[in-house]
Amino acid sequence: MDRAQKAETVEALKGVFAGAGVMVIGHYSGLTVADMTVLRSRLRQAGGSLKVVKNRLVKLAIDGTAKAGAAKLFTGPTAIAYSADPIAAAKVAVAYAKEKERFIVLGGLFGDQVLDKDGVAALATLPSLDELRGKLVGLIQAPATKIAGVLAAPGGQLARVINAYATKDAA
Numbered sequence: 001m002d003r004a005q006k007a008e009t010v011e012a013l014k015g016v017f018a019g020a021g022v023m024v025i026g027h028y029s030g031l032t033v034a035d036m037t038v039l040r041s042r043l044r045q046a047g048g049s050l051k052v053v054k055n056r057l058v059k060l061a062i063d064g065t066a067k068a069g070a071a072k073l074f075t076g077p078t079a080i081a082y083s084a085d086p087i088a089a090a091k092v093a094v095a096y097a098k099e100k101e102r103f104i105v106l107g108g109l110f111g112d113q114v115l116d117k118d119g120v121a122a123l124a125t126l127p128s129l130d131e132l133r134g135k136l137v138g139l140i141q142a143p144a145t146k147i148a149g150v151l152a153a154p155g156g157q158l159a160r161v162i163n164a165y166a167t168k169d170a171a
Contacts (some may be wrong), residue, residue: 006057013061016051020082023109024093024120025070028052029077030102039081039103042092048083066112073107073114086110087128094124 040050055074083089108120
């Protein structure tokens with residue numbers, strides 16, 4: 001890789017670091033190409049990506065930024081899983097690490113905050129953005145449903161009373 005390609009890669013990595021909501025850093029040593037392909041496809045389905053990176057170029061990309069504290073995580077054969085959704089990449093990476101022992105989550109970045117392995121695992125247990133939106137819509141709709149039930153209850157009670165008198169007379 002010549003100097004121009006390295007500069008281009010560093011700029012691309014700066015863009016990745018700037019646009020990612022969450023970034024999970026892990027070792028992939030011992031994984032086959034098929035294993036990496038499975039991880040890539042799962043991340044793609046969740047709206048994320050996986051990139052195998054050169055540690056020196058990553059350190060150049062984050063040097064002088066608020067993310068510089070993560071430089072200590074970039075040792076050995078390193079891959080980064082990232083997504084704009086702050087939960088998606090963490091969920092997929094942690095689930096894959098449980099499935100494949102050779103993929104080891106080292107830590108991550110959530111915005112400018114450096115996370116350790118436990119922090120990434122805690123982030124993975126949170127509901128996704130779509131799940132939170134669904135819960136919010138449910139909470140907003142719940143009062144309206146309760147009001148409709150309260151308003152319909154007197155009519156239903158009246159119908160039950162009339163039905164009781166009708167069945168009483170028939171008996």
